[in-house]
Amino acid sequence: MLIKGLGRVEGTVEDLQPVTLKQLIPLDLLDSFIGIYWHVGKGKFIIYKAPLLDAKYAVVEMGQDYDEQSNTDDLQIDYNVFHMDIWYEDVLKKYPEFIGCEFDYFSRGRILYEVQQKKLVIYGSKRLLNSAKVVEFLAREFMLPKGGFLVNDKIYKDKDDVRSVGDGECGIYS
Known part of the structure; x- marks a missing residue:
């Protein structure tokens, strides 16, 4: 099987043969983005993203054991910077109100890509992802085509900010 042949990779997508990896992704998903986000209240988001096959920010790794729906034998293409690192290295500098x-x-x-499922997955908290406006906003921001992504609300926990999601429009925090 091609996925097993690729094996575990501890690096960026450049560590795999890009042509081989590109063949594992449906054409309608190639222009999508992976990344991380925070909802900071009132439908406003801080987003960090990169193209799905970005040589700098996309990392190929074995599936994470997040929940019963995860497949640890699968490969994922994930954003290679953690929330914690970006928060302390960049977000607090840009948005001192969050110090x-x-x-x-x-x-x-x-948002990451599951190779065997051939789908991008939006991970987030239950209450946040139960809002159709939030899911539509994230899908639009990360250029996820309809039918090309799944939603998983089983990993991240709801925080106080989700009370303010409401019915208003979603947008980028600035």
Whole structure:
């Protein structure tokens, strides 16, 4: 099997033969993005993203054992920077109003690609992803085509900010 032949990779997508990896992704998903996000209240998000096959920010790794739906024998293409690292190295510099808040103070999530499922997955908290407006916003921001992604609300926990998701429009925090 091709996926087993690729084996575990501890690096960026450049560590695999790009042509081989590209063949594992449906054409309608090639322009999609992976990344991480925070909901910081009132439908506003801080987003960090990269193209699915970005040589700098996309990492290929074995599936994470997040929940019973995860397949640890599968490969994932994931954003290679953790929430914690970006929060302390970049977010707090750009948004000093959040100084004093830990990286996990707000609801957060990530978008990654599951190779065997041939789908992108939006991970986030239950209450956040139960909002159709939030899912539509994230799908639009990460250029996820309809039918090309799944939603998983079993990993991340709801935080106080989700009370303010409401019926308003979603947008980028600035």
